[in-house]
Amino acid sequence: MRFLNSKYALWLLLALPAVPMAAALTGSPRDPAGQPVTEMLLHPTGEFAARFMIVAMILSPLRQLFPRSGFLLWMMQRRRYFGIAAFAYALAHTALYIVDMGSAVSILGEFFILGIWTGWLAMAVMLPLAATSNEWAVRQLGRGWSALQRCVYPAALATLIHWIFVHNNLGPALAHFLPLAALETYRVWKHFTAPTIKRTAQ
Amino acid sequence: MNTAAIRALLLAAAIAAPFSTAQATGRLTCETVAPDKWLTEDALTKKLTADGWLVRFMKKDGGCWEVYGTTPEGQRVEAYFHPATGEKLLVGQRGKILFRAGEK
Numbered sequence: 001m002r003f004l005n006s007k008y009a010l011w012l013l014l015a016l017p018a019v020p021m022a023a024a025l026t027g028s029p030r031d032p033a034g035q036p037v038t039e040m041l042l043h044p045t046g047e048f049a050a051r052f053m054i055v056a057m058i059l060s061p062l063r064q065l066f067p068r069s070g071f072l073l074w075m076m077q078r079r080r081y082f083g084i085a086a087f088a089y090a091l092a093h094t095a096l097y098i099v100d101m102g103s104a105v106s107i108l109g110e111f112f113i114l115g116i117w118t119g120w121l122a123m124a125v126m127l128p129l130a131a132t133s134n135e136w137a138v139r140q141l142g143r144g145w146s147a148l149q150r151c152v153y154p155a156a157l158a159t160l161i162h163w164i165f166v167h168n169n170l171g172p173a174l175a176h177f178l179p180l181a182a183l184e185t186y187r188v189w190k191h192f193t194a195p196t197i198k199r200t201a202q
Numbered sequence: 203m204n205t206a207a208i209r210a211l212l213l214a215a216a217i218a219a220p221f222s223t224a225q226a227t228g229r230l231t232c233e234t235v236a237p238d239k240w241l242t243e244d245a246l247t248k249k250l251t252a253d254g255w256l257v258r259f260m261k262k263d264g265g266c267w268e269v270y271g272t273t274p275e276g277q278r279v280e281a282y283f284h285p286a287t288g289e290k291l292l293v294g295q296r297g298k299i300l301f302r303a304g305e306k
Contacts (some may be wrong), residue, residue, distance in 0.1 A: 035259045039270065106278060115297040168229065168297040 010078055014085040017048050038100035045093035047176075050159055052086035053126075054180050057152060059085070061183035064190055082134045083152070087130035094123050115166030122158035125151050158182070230292050232266035235285045241267065249288050266291060273300075 003009050021044060025035050031040045056079050063072045075082075097119075101107045110116050129149055131137070138145050156177075163173035242248075246267055247257045254274030261268055266282040273279055273293065279300065282292040293301040 030259075033259075033261060035261075035270070040257070101278065104274060106272075109276065110278065110296055113296045113298045165297045168294065168299075 007078070007081065010081055014052070014081060015149050016090070017044065021045065021092070024089065032117055036100065038096050041096050042093060042100065045089050045096060046163070046171075049086050049089035049093055050163065050176055052082045052089065053152070053156060054176060056080075056086060057156060058180055058183055061187040064187060065183075084130055084133050087133075090123055094119075113165075115162055115164075116167075117163035118158045119166065122155045122162055125158065129155070129169035156175040228264065229284045229294075230266055231264040231295055232282070232291070234265060239286045241283075241286060241288050243267075245287050246283060250283075 004013070018147055023040055024031065024041060027037070031038055055075075059072060059076050059079055063069070063076060085100060098107065109163055111120070129152060132145060132148060141148060160173055160177050161178075164170055243260055246260065246269070250257050250269065252273070255269075256272040257269055258272070259270040262285075263282070265285060267288075269281045269283060269286055271279065271281070273281075277295045277300065279293050279295045281290065281294070281301075283290055289303065290301065291303045292299070
């Protein structure tokens with residue numbers, strides 16, 4: 001674990017899923033099944049973007065559940081890196097999509113399909129969040145920084161809709177987002193039930 | 203329900219959920235066709251190309267040919283074809299259904 005305390009080691013770990021992806025990109029233009037690699041990689045890049053986004057978001061409610069967890073504190077101190085990783089995979093996802101589509105006409109032609117514009121929206125929202133994920137921006141923005149980073153909620157919602165509708169398939173998207181939804185529900189429930197007055201048994 | 207139970211439930215759900223989905227798409231199931239009656243990949247590609255499609259890739263899904271490609275209108279789609287006749291059965295563009303056989 002000590003090795004992982006170095007931020008570079010953590011970055012390396014977060015970049016690990018990109019290694020086979022990069023290898024696929026530099027290899028044959030088609031995967032063994034015959035699918036163009038740019039298209040084949042859309043799935044894993046998008047999934048890891050969503051996964052890291054969910055990891056970053058899940059920490060706050062998890063810490064409410066397990067306030068004494070040292071691991072969660074450790075993760076919390078490094079949450080920004082997970083956000084950056086989510087953005088990096090989302091960026092790769094978008095770049096692959098653009099290359100795979102091959103022309104602005106075909107990209108614009110399907111822009112207004114629900115499963116597509118929600119993906120662009122999620123990307124657009126993540127852009128300023130990633131751009132301000134550094135010490136300098138935290139200092140400059142002061143209180144506004146947290147407010148800005150809360151835009152991750154609409155970004156996550158857009159990501160969920162994008163994932164469900166782009167393939168008309170509920171399963172994988174829900175499998176990833178249900179834990180987050182459950183924890184957020186717990187968080188809201190806790191928020192509204194927390195300030196209870198302690199009563200002595202009668 | 204006490205807090206410990208809620209915690210345990212949430213944790214169990216969080217751990218179990220990612221493993222609970224099957225990989226089959228189940229978008230469409232075609233009638234069973236004997237392997238020797240299947241159109242070859244080349245034959246279906248030829249037929250579709252003649253119709254103005256651009257075939258990028260195809261695989262078998264649900265007993266149908268599932269084709270990834272571009273329609274004559276230039277839409278990037280995933281389309282299902284009858285394995286023996288090559289009849290167009292279902293066309294979806296990024297999850298939006300453009301065509302379904304027997305509907306209109």
